[in-house]
Amino acid sequence: xALTIEESKxxxxxxxxxxxxxxxxxxxxxxxxxxxxxxxxxxxxxVDLSGVGYIDSSGVATLVEGLRSARKHGKTFTLVAPSRxxxxxxxxTRLDQVFEVR
Amino acid sequence: MDKHRxxxxxxxxxxSDPRFLGSIRSLVRAWLEACEVAEDVVDTVVLAIDEAxxxxxxxxxxxxxxxxxxxxxxENEEHLEFQVCxxxxxxxxxxxxxxxxxxxxxxxxxxxxxxxxxxxxxFDDVRFSPVATGGNCVxxxxxxxx
Numbered sequence: 001x002a003l004t005i006e007e008s009k010x011x012x013x014x015x016x017x018x019x020x021x022x023x024x025x026x027x028x029x030x031x032x033x034x035x036x037x038x039x040x041x042x043x044x045x046x047v048d049l050s051g052v053g054y055i056d057s058s059g060v061a062t063l064v065e066g067l068r069s070a071r072k073h074g075k076t077f078t079l080v081a082p083s084r085x086x087x088x089x090x091x092x093t094r095l096d097q098v099f100e101v102r
Numbered sequence: 103m104d105k106h107r108x109x110x111x112x113x114x115x116x117x118s119d120p121r122f123l124g125s126i127r128s129l130v131r132a133w134l135e136a137c138e139v140a141e142d143v144v145d146t147v148v149l150a151i152d153e154a155x156x157x158x159x160x161x162x163x164x165x166x167x168x169x170x171x172x173x174x175x176x177e178n179e180e181h182l183e184f185q186v187c188x189x190x191x192x193x194x195x196x197x198x199x200x201x202x203x204x205x206x207x208x209x210x211x212x213x214x215x216x217x218x219x220x221x222x223x224x225f226d227d228v229r230f231s232p233v234a235t236g237g238n239c240v241x242x243x244x245x246x247x248x
Contacts, residue, residue, distance in 0.1 A: 023127075024156040025120035054127070056152050057220055061213035068211060088145065092223055093216045094205040 002026060004051075005033045012043030015080070019051035022059030030059065034066040044076030049086045060093055067099060078102055110136060112175040118159045118188070119167040126173060127152055130184075133175050137182060140247070147184070147244065150224040153217040154186040154240045162190025162238055182244045184225075189237035193230055 003026040004019040014037045022030055037045050045066065049055075063079065070077035078100045082090070090096040112133050116122050130151050134144045155171055163169045174185040196215070203219040206212070222228050227243040 021124060023120065023123045023152060024159060025123055054149075056149060056156060057216035058156060061216060064211055064213040068213070085145070089149065089220075092146070092149075092203065092220050094203040095216075098206065098211060 003029050005029065007033065007037060010046070012041075013046050013076075013078075014041040014044070015046045015048055017048040017051065021054040022052060022062070023054065023056045024058050027056075027058040027062045031062045031065065034062065035069055038066060038069045038075055038077070039073050041075050044078065045070060046078045046080045048080045050081035050083055052083045052086050055086050055089050057089070057093060060089055060095060063099065064095065076100070110177050112173070114173045116171050116173070117167065118163050118169040118171050120156070120159060123152055123155060126155055130173075130175065134182075137177050139182070143244075146224045147182075150221045150242065151184055151186065153221055154184075154242065157193075157217050157240075158186060158188040158190065158238070161193060162188040164191070166190075180246060182246065184242040184244075185239050186242075187233065187237060187239040189233075189235075192232055193238045 002020070003022065006017040008015045008017065016033055016037050018030060020026065034045065034047065047063065047066065067077045080102055082101060087096070090099070112129065114126070114129060116126065127148050131144060131148050134147055139147070151173070155173070158171055159165065169188065169190060172187040176183040201219055203223055221242065225242040226245045229241045231239050231241060233239055
């Protein structure tokens with residue numbers, strides 16, 4: 001079951017929309033998309049997580065990598081509309097206060 | 103306890119291929135629902151079993167997809183017990199650390215090491231035990247609510 005990842009532009013921001021389940025099988029696909037989008041973005045990257053039905057720690061680790069890459073490149077990195085599954089894992093891993101969420 | 107529950111155990115042997123993780127999650131979810139576990143608990147237990155399987159694939163098998171994972175689900179009167187067993191390399195000592203998840207500081211933000219603390223957060227008891235014939239078993243227990 002692959003992830004569906006769609007990239008779009010919204011002003012200065014690159015929006016990476018994620019649809020599906022993020023686990024050890026699919027997180028490399030998300031990693032590739034995010035680490036490509038960050039340096040190429042004008043202002044920053046917003047990862048839309050409203051369509052994520054499941055995420056594990058490898059998926060959360062991928063988001064951490066995205067945040068670190070964004071800091072390195074001087075870009076913003078925002079999580080948009082995280083689903084219940086995403087919020088639950090961010091809380092369990094104590095990473096809920098690390099990300100900018102809107 | 104209902105009579106039929108005595109036979110409500112699952113033993114699944116599956117290739118160590120991440121593409122099967124979604125199917126493992128579905129099976130664990132169905133089993134927990136059959137055991138009448140509360141919905142919010144189902145979500146976190148499914149996550150923790152997935153983490154244990156992912157750890158076995160990543161660490162014990164170093165990403166090799168052609169090995170085997172064995173998953174056992176057992177219910178008794180006090181506990182739900184979950185085992186994830188591999189035949190790979192011994193798990194590293196940091197696995198054994200009984201450390202709850204830590205809130206990272208700005209400069210200490212690492213993308214790894216999230217799985218085991220998460221498992222410890224979800225279960226009442228998590229034990230890593232080496233298997234005499236080689237490999238590891240992670241044994242996770244959840245107390246039943248009255």
